[in-house]
Amino acid sequence: MPSIRAALFASATLLASPASYALDNAEFEQCMAQLRAQADEAGIPAQVISRSLNTVKLNERVIELDRSQPEFTSSFSDYYTRRVSETRIETGRKKYREQQPLLQALTREYGIPGHYLVAFWGLETNYGGFLGSIPVLDALSTLACEGRRGDYFSGELMNALRIIQSGDVEASQMEGSWAGAMGQTQFMPAIFLKYAIDHDGDGRRNLWESEDDALASAANFLQGLGWQREQRWGREVTLPDNFDFQLTGFAHQRSLSDWAKLGVRMPDGQPLPQADMEAALVVPSGHNGPAFLAYQNFRVIMGWNRSESYAIAVGRLADRIAGGGALHQAPVPAPRLNREQVTKLQKTLNEQGHDAGAEDGLLGPGTRQALARYQQANGMVADGFPDQEVLTHIGVLP
Incomplete structure (x- = not known):
């Protein structure tokens, strides 16, 4: 046909x-x-x-x-503030307490800690509030x-x-x-067919009305994506002065011991934990904003949604639901760009030999890496963050 x-x-x-x-x-x-x-x-x-x-x-x-x-790109600051709000944290903690028997059973069976399941639930449909x-x-x-x-x-x-x-x-x-x-986990039909579960035993995989089915299906999906038992999603860290920001991103993964040697520490100044793990460094709002080490489970979260901002929001919401505190370094606001402006940015970077890839108006990792190369060539902090300074310098903003 x-x-x-x-x-x-x-x-x-x-x-x-x-x-x-x-x-x-x-x-x-x-x-x-x-x-x-x-x-x-x-x-x-x-x-x-x-x-x-x-x-x-x-x-x-x-x-x-x-x-x-999207007509306009949303900065990490805007995205994070809206999604990891105090209201969503408090509701998540309440749901986490209410669902303890189910969540403990799912953790035993699938290896996904309950606070992560509740975080996905909260980000996808506000805990079933909007399907x-x-x-x-x-x-x-x-x-x-x-x-x-x-x-x-x-x-x-x-x-x-x-x-x-x-x-x-x-x-x-x-x-x-x-x-x-x-449904409550916002599965596309192909994902539903492969991963949805009738956990409550009523004969239907009902992701709309059954919280049991929805949370069990989320656990099954994450297990299928390769969730690593006993590992975190990542963590906030602090960076030393004069850090080389061209080491950020998933092309530069290295062991925790290597990051420690480069001066990366916990937010309170304590050394990184000693563990045989690799991580990438992510700085979603530039050198003045928060920095995160992203572990393998960060990549698993991106298997659900390809956005780094989404993965950080899931991880941080899970941390807060489990009793963790606020970020030590707040996200930095960034200018709001429309697709025409991002396309102009990509075109200028390509013309100057920095290879931003397709001029599609989407501010993805390739464009940010090209922007970091431009920043380095022009004596700026090469963090790939589209702040007012570099966007004015490159001619995207007045």
């Missing part, structure tokens, strides 16, 4: 505005006919296809959200037919139909985020 995108949009021109769509209702219905045929070829029963897809609707808001995210209200089948069908990532979302739609076929949830109850993530 030809791809849905090729069949429907070979002659379509996508308009520049995120609010303009190249998909109307007639095209959507044509696409849905192809998706029903794809489901039939995949072996999904006709009655499941009929009761699940016959009432699916085009959701233009889903397309708008897909095309417009998303968009019909998942509408979202996945819309994104499959819109075409930009049609193959991925048509595959996830097939997975969603398999979940319905299994009897875990009715199509009418399958609600979630605009991108199709579902």
Whole structure:
């Protein structure tokens, strides 16, 4: 079968505005006919296809959200402050106490400490407080037919139909985020099929209503991602004066003993623990902000969500839920850049030979490494942090 995108949009021109769509209702219905045929070829029963897809609707808001995210990059300071708030910490501690029998059982079985499971739960849906209200089948069908990532979302739609076929949830109850993530742990359908568990024994993997199922499924997922028992996610540290910030990032992992030799210490000045572990050094808001040693479990967290800021937020929220204190060094605010400004930054770095990679408007590790090289070449602290000074120097900001 030809791809849905090729069949429907070979002659379509996508308009520049995120609010303009190249998909109307007639095209959507044509696409849905192809998706029903794809489901039939995949072996999904006709009655499941009929009761699940016959009432699916085009959701233009889903397309708008897909095309417009993110217009602005969020600094680590903004991200961290919003997500590791005192309210979320206190609620997390309450949930942690309430769920002790379950969490202890999951730690024994899967090796994931309970405060981490509660932290994921808190960041994904505010402890089940907001699961998303968009019909998942509408979202996945819309994104499959819109075409930009049609193959991925048509595959996830097939997975969603398999979940319905299994009897875990009715199509009418399958609600979630605009991108199709579902339940208290916000699993995409493929992750649901592979890792969701019926822990409460009621015959359904119910990640919407069963906290037991949701937390057990999170533990199963993290174990599958390679969580290391008896290890932390990472820790805050302090750096010596004149530290070489080009040693930061996952390309420069080294042992704790080697970091100690370079003068890295605990926030209170005590030596690093003696352990046979490797770590990368992460400085998400530059040399004036907090520094973290990131262990293997940090990378596991990034298997759930590829954002370093997310991984730090999970780890720190888990620490706070378990009784840990606030950061010793607060995050440093940074200018808020839109994608056009980030693209200009990348273009300038590339033109000057610093290889920022694709000029895609996304401020990722490659761009930050290129920015660090620019800073070093221009006599600045080479921490890769896009502060006002370097952005003015490079011409991105006035």
